[in-house]
Amino acid sequence: MEGFRFQEPLWLWAAVLAALAAGAAILRERSGRSLVFPSVGRLKGSALGWRARLRHLPLACATLALVLGAVALARPQQGSETENITTQGVDIVVALDVSGSMAAQDFEPRNRLSVAKEVVADFVRRRPRDRIGLVIFAGKSLTQAPPTTDAAVLLHQLESVAFQMLPDGTAIGSGLATSLTRLRRSAAKSRVVVLVTDGANNTGEIDPETAADIAKAMGVRVYTIGVGREGQVPMPVRVQDPLTGQIHEQLTMQESDLDEGLLEGIAARTGGEFFRAIDSDSLKSIFGEIDRLERSEIKFRSYTRYRELYHPVLRAAAALLALAGTLWLAGLRVAPV
DSSP: OEEEEESSTTHHHHHHHHHHHHHHHHHHHHHHOOOOOSOGGGGTTOOOOHHHHTTTHHHHHHHHHHHHHHHHHTOEEEEEEEEEEEEOOEEEEEEEEOSGGGGOOOBTTBOHHHHHHHHHHHHHHTOTTSEEEEEEESSSEEEEEEEESOHHHHHHHHHTOOTTSSOSSOOHHHHHHHHHHHHTTOOOSEEEEEEEESSOOOOOSSOHHHHHHHHHHHTOEEEEEEESOSSEEEEEEEEEOTTTOOEEEEEEEEEOOOOHHHHHHHHHHHTOOEEEEOSHHHHHHHHHHHHHHSOOOEEEEEEEEEEEOHHHHHHHHHHHHHHHHHHHHTTOOOOOO
8 A cells, every 4th residue: 555754744844934934025025115206107108127027036946945955854755555464374285186086077067176176276265375285196196386375376286287197096195295295394383284085095105094194293184085976976988989999988887986984094193184075065165164274373564665755856956946046146136125
């Protein structure tokens, strides 16, 4: 927010006094110089010379110079108010499953991954002051974005997430371990991992229980979210037409293999919570609950930075004073009474 002020406003009284003194001098000169002529009629029609007309110009320039000089000494300033935010901080990493099973279309009319990306994006937009990172995992894990407060960058990286970025599989332990690596040097008061998956751990270089123990030792809470319906779910598969040889997708029913026990154990061991999302509405509600649970104390402090504006005013005053002196030396002056 922009603001204007005078740092030394008492100097403005000097500007007022200078203007009043100049006005009084001009009035005194006009009222005090009266002449008596034998016949006033002789003066009718006579024009004043240019020197007489401009005799007050040096005084006016000098007065204006003094006024501007006083304004400059009052130090006019333009300021911008800035809000400094001090927060105890929450650092969050979202670990998102991008394995092939996330293509299941039980979150009609879209698949699990597209809905999860949309909900995570909303979560990021609601937390502009926290550092949030993104890790994706399938058969391996990858840091898509380290924790950052730059929501635009994070949302761009989230939008680019797609299937087949990693070898297929569900390496829950690796996804959690990579997320913890991103939080290892965090100095935030609260550190959180939100792990979103629809399967059971079936690959990876580290098992989920070991990763959960590391999280507990680091003081990182892990919220686990199991997505997808139980039982048979529609899954798109690529098939080849035996007559034309063309490849196309068709839906087949496959069994959901979510390991709820594993996700509940990870959450319980780290002080987090386990949630089950069976549709897009429940997934949004879960992220809303996590958003409510993980809130930091925020303190605001405002300060204003001012920019000095007196330099051009002082230059104008000096120029007017020089002009007044030049005109006075040229003979434009009020004769003494």
